[in-house]
Amino acid sequence: xxxxxxxxxxxxxxxxxxxxxxxxxxxxxxxxxxxxxxxxxxxxxxxxxxxxxxxxxxxxxxxxxxxxxxxxxxxxxxxxxxxxxxxxxxxxxxxxxxxxxxxxxxxxxxxxxxxxxxxxxxxxxxxxxxxxxxxxxxxxxxxxxxxxxxxxxxxxxxxxxxxxxxxxxxxxxxxxxxxxxxxxxxxxxxxxxxxxxxxxxxxxxxxxxxx
Amino acid sequence: xxxxxxxxxxxxxxxxxxxxxxxxxxxxxxxxxxxxxxxxxxxxxxxxxxxxxxxxxxxxxxxxxxxxxxxxxxxxxxxxxxxxxxxxxxxxxxxxxxxxxxxxxxxxxxxxxxxxxxxxxxxxxxxxxxxxxxxxxxxxxxxxxxxxxxxxxxxxxxxxxxxxxxxxxxxxxxxxxxxxxxxxxxxxxxxxxxxxxxxxxxxxxxxxxxxxxxxxxxxxxxxxxxxxxxxxxxxxxxxxxxxxxxxxxxxxxxxxxxxxxxxxxxxxxxxxxxxxxxxxxxxxxxxxxxxxxxxxxxxxxxxxxxxxxxxxxxxxxxxxxxxxxxxxxxxxxxxxxxxxxxxxxxxxxxxxxxxxxxxxxxxxxxxxxxxxxxxxxxxxxxxxxxxxxxxxx
Numbered sequence: 337x338x339x340x341x342x343x344x345x346x347x348x349x350x351x352x353x354x355x356x357x358x359x360x361x362x363x364x365x366x367x368x369x370x371x372x373x374x375x376x377x378x379x380x381x382x383x384x385x386x387x388x389x390x391x392x393x394x395x396x397x398x399x400x401x402x403x404x405x406x407x408x409x410x411x412x413x414x415x416x417x418x419x420x421x422x423x424x425x426x427x428x429x430x431x432x433x434x435x436x437x438x439x440x441x442x443x444x445x446x447x448x449x450x451x452x453x454x455x456x457x458x459x460x461x462x463x464x465x466x467x468x469x470x471x472x473x474x475x476x477x478x479x480x481x482x483x484x485x486x487x488x489x490x491x492x493x494x495x496x497x498x499x500x501x502x503x504x505x506x507x508x509x510x511x512x513x514x515x516x517x518x519x520x521x522x523x524x525x526x527x528x529x530x531x532x533x534x535x536x537x538x539x540x541x542x543x544x545x546x547x
Numbered sequence: 548x549x550x551x552x553x554x555x556x557x558x559x560x561x562x563x564x565x566x567x568x569x570x571x572x573x574x575x576x577x578x579x580x581x582x583x584x585x586x587x588x589x590x591x592x593x594x595x596x597x598x599x600x601x602x603x604x605x606x607x608x609x610x611x612x613x614x615x616x617x618x619x620x621x622x623x624x625x626x627x628x629x630x631x632x633x634x635x636x637x638x639x640x641x642x643x644x645x646x647x648x649x650x651x652x653x654x655x656x657x658x659x660x661x662x663x664x665x666x667x668x669x670x671x672x673x674x675x676x677x678x679x680x681x682x683x684x685x686x687x688x689x690x691x692x693x694x695x696x697x698x699x700x701x702x703x704x705x706x707x708x709x710x711x712x713x714x715x716x717x718x719x720x721x722x723x724x725x726x727x728x729x730x731x732x733x734x735x736x737x738x739x740x741x742x743x744x745x746x747x748x749x750x751x752x753x754x755x756x757x758x759x760x761x762x763x764x765x766x767x768x769x770x771x772x773x774x775x776x777x778x779x780x781x782x783x784x785x786x787x788x789x790x791x792x793x794x795x796x797x798x799x800x801x802x803x804x805x806x807x808x809x810x811x812x813x814x815x816x817x818x819x820x821x822x823x824x825x826x827x828x829x830x831x832x833x834x835x836x837x838x839x840x841x842x843x844x845x846x847x848x849x850x851x852x853x854x855x856x857x858x859x860x861x862x863x864x865x866x867x868x869x870x871x872x873x874x875x876x877x878x879x880x881x882x883x884x885x886x887x888x889x890x891x892x893x894x895x896x897x898x899x900x901x902x903x904x905x906x907x908x909x910x911x912x913x914x915x916x917x918x919x920x921x922x923x924x925x926x927x928x929x930x931x932x933x934x935x936x937x938x939x940x
Contacts, residue, residue, distance in 0.1 A: 386628035426716070427677040430684035432624070432670060435677070503684075505691045507807070510631070540631030545640040545650045547692075547807035 387512040387538040388431040389499075397516045397534045398438060402445035404532040405520065406453065410493075417455045420520070421491040429501030429514055439495065442518070457489055493529070494521045509541035580606045580877065588619075594636060597626050598652040601875040604665060609934045613669050620666040627653055627662070640871075641811050643818055647871035655806075657755075657799040658875045660686040660702060664882070667708070668748050672927040680712040690799065698802040703731045703793040704882050711886075714739045715925075727793075734791045743886035745783070745917060746925050749790050751776040751900050751932035752880025755797040757872040763819055765812040765868040771797040774880045776900040776908060776932050781885055783896040783917070790898075792881035808870075815868035822863035829856025879931060889926070891919045900932045908932075915940055 405411060411418060422443060425435040443456050458465070465488070472483035481487070497518035504511045513535065520530040572592040576583045584603035588596050600619040607616040630653060640650035653659065667682030683705035691700045700706075710723030720739060728736050752774030760766045779790040833853030837846045893916060900911040914937040919926050928940055 386631060388628055427681055428718075430681050430688055431628075432666070432675075432678040432681040432685075503688055505688060507692060542630045542632075543634045543637035543641070543650075544807045544811060545634070545637035545647065546630055546653060 387510055387540050388429075389433055389514065389536075393514075393516075393536055394437060394441060397536075398441040398445060400534055401516075401518045401532055402442050402449065405442075405446060405495075405530060406450055408520070408530045410520075410529050411450075411453055414453070417453055418492040419455045419457050419489050420493045420495050421457045421459050421523075423494050423496035425496060425518075426498040429499050430503055430512075431501070431514075433499070435499075438497065438499075438516075438518075442495070455489070457491055459491075462488075491523045494523055495519075496521070507547070509539050511537065511539040513537040581610075594649065594651045595873065596651075597623050597654070598873050598875065601654065601658065601662060602877050604662070605875070605877045608665060608668075608929055609931045611935065611938050611940065613672060613929075616665065617669045620662055620669070623662050624666060626651070627659055641808075643815055643866045646867040646869050647808060647812060648869070648873060650871070652871070652873050654875055655800065656689045656692075656803050657796055658878070659689040660705070660799065661796065661875070661878055663689065664705060667705075668927060668929055671712075671746065671925060672929075674924050676712045676715060676925065680709055680716075683709045683712075690803070698804065700726075701730045701802075702799065703727045703736075704884055706730065707736055707793070707884070711739050715741060731793055734793060736793070740886060740888070742888045744922050744925050745889040745894075745919065746886045746927045747781055747790075747884065747896070747898075748927070748929045749779050749781075749883045749885070749898065750879035750881065750930075751779060751792075751883075751911075754876070754878030754880050755800040755874075756876050757870075757874040759870040759872050761816065761868075761870075763816045763868040765816040765870055767806070767809065767812075767870040767872065769797065769800045771801070771880075775902055776881075776911065777903045778901045778905070779883065779932075780899045780901060780907075781887075781896060782899070783887065783894050784889065786887055788885050788887065790883045790885050792883050794882040796878055796880055796882065812868050812870055815866055819863050819866035819868055822859045822866065826856045826859030826861075826863055829853065829859060831856075889917070889919050891922055893918050896928070898930050912936070913938070 422439040425438050427433055427435055446454055447456065468477070469483055471477045472479035495518065497516065500515045500517070502513040514537075515533055515535050517531065517533040519528045519532075521527070522529050572590065574583070574587045574591040576587075580602055584599045584606070587599040588603070591599065600623045604616040604619040604623070607613070607619070630651075634651070637650045639645045640647045654662070663682045663686035667679040667686065670676070670682060671679035686705040687700050687702055687709070690698075690702055704727075706723045707727035710720030710727065713720035713723065724736070724739065753772045755769045755771050758768050758770055760768050778792065781788045781790060829852050833849045833851070833856055835849070837849030837853065840846055840849065896915045896917050898913045898915070899907040902908055911932045913930050913932075913934050915928055915930060916937065916939040917926060917928055918939065926940075
């Protein structure tokens with residue numbers, strides 16, 4: 337009887353363990369306690385990644401572009417700091433993005449590293465600026481200079497760019513190539529006085545459960 | 548003592564094994580999507596979050612709550628964009644002992660396409676046509692891996708709008724137009740009119756839902772409900788424009804073809820069936836052997852075989868080949884689009900939804916007051932046969 341019980345117990349325990357694992361596994365929730373916030377550098381790839389544009393791409397591209405702009409003679413050798421207006425980037429990829437972020441970061445890098453070699457014009461604020469000037473002209477508010485003088489600066493250059501992509505999707509996975517192109521346009525002649533680009537290709541394959 | 552540790556251990560294990568999953572993340576539903584969805588998103592199973600965000604976004608768009616739709620669709624698109632690589636929930640869904648519905652729901656390709664289309668419409672409303680175009684391109688991209696190549700990337704509206712936006716932005720949209728024209732059935736797409744600044748997106752009819760067939764419900768199928776609405780008509784100012792459907796969401800759902808997951812579910816069904824059969828044979832054979840024999844050894848062997856059969860039956864019972872039938876169940880059946888030139892000012896647009904005979908279904912007529920503040924930017928209007936009326940946009 338003991339021998340029989342022993343022989344029966346092992347496989348029965350095995351079955352129970354199996355049922356146990358099944359029951360507990362099906363009730364589990366991934367990271368039930370959550371994942372604590374971790375601080376990362378903007379140029380690091382996190383554990384959440386896709387094939388589109390991410391912060392490390394933005395950092396790399398804008399760092400390269402700002403270094404490149406500073407090297408051109410029109411900026412480096414200009415007798416007075418040229419004025420630049422940012423024009424929206426043209427997104428031709430399949431990824432909806434915050435387009436302003438690219439030019440914002442390039443502008444921030446240039447202002448930080450250019451030491452006054454360029455001046456950016458806040459054209460996005462023109463409406464507010466004109467209202468303020470009108471108030472000064474009307475005498476509604478004080479002015480530290482003659483408000484009737486035309487002091488808004490014109491642009492010497494426009495800085496803009498485009499993002500273009502090539503995407504492929506097959507059973508082997510998804511592949512996305514993005515070309516980041518930026519250029520500086522002479523506002524007087526329309527000549528492109530500077531252009532630089534960066535390219536990125538990423539690929540990934542989702543779990544078979546999603547295919 | 549030695550006599551008791553094994554049965555004691557066995558009893559403990561069996562008791563603990565009975566600790567079925569406690570009911571977590573259960574959400575009581577009221578039937579009002581605007582109440583249920585936020586509740587389910589906040590308190591329901593995380594694997595269903597995207598499903599509820601889909602449903603809420605569609606409902607919000609029909610109520611003119613585009614900011615709410617935008618917020619939910621942005622979260623959805625973040626999830627869709629990050630599904631690459633290892634996913635423990637997806638891995639679990641592929642295993643024998645967990646249902647496909649264990650995975651995080653992201654929807655079938657037609658559902659993902661619709662998420663991008665809706666988000667694209669909202670980008671365009673917000674004056675970001677290039678981001679709208681990006682969404683339309685992603686929508687087409689989601690459909691680009693169909694089992695039958697002829698149905699890959701065959702949505703019409705995303706290609707047509709890709710080309711329209713490209714043309715409006717000064718590029719060449721002809722290739723996209725040609726792709727759209729090649730895919731559309733029974734309709735001649737209008738050439739791009741750059742002066743048409745009022746863009747009307749129209750949707751109507753009940754969309755597809757999912758169900759499962761097969762011995763173990765392992766085969767995913769799509770149910771299409773006949774639509775009472777087959778076309779529409781727009782009246783604004785002196786214009787009266789018929790609107791034929793350009794895309795059939797049910798067609799897209801049913802022509803995508805087999806999934807990789809279908810093969811996995813098929814394997815799970817075979818496993819379940821095989822272990823069940825083996826279990827039956829071993830149980831019956833083992834017990835018969837034990838009962839019929841007077842030999843102690845033979846009896847023990849028979850009982851051992853029967854126990855193995857029982858284990859196989861337990862394993863079979865635990866196998867879950869059922870297909871995931873979670874559906875974005877408030878999608879429309881048909882999509883369409885019309886663009887007209889409207890001067891600055893207020894315009895009252897009436898959209899009638901027509902049955903198969905061309906008669907207006909009176910209770911579905913929508914009235915939209917469209918305010919055109921500038922002709923420098925497109926005015927985008929979204930209208931569904933289930934939209935609230937009247938609206939001012």
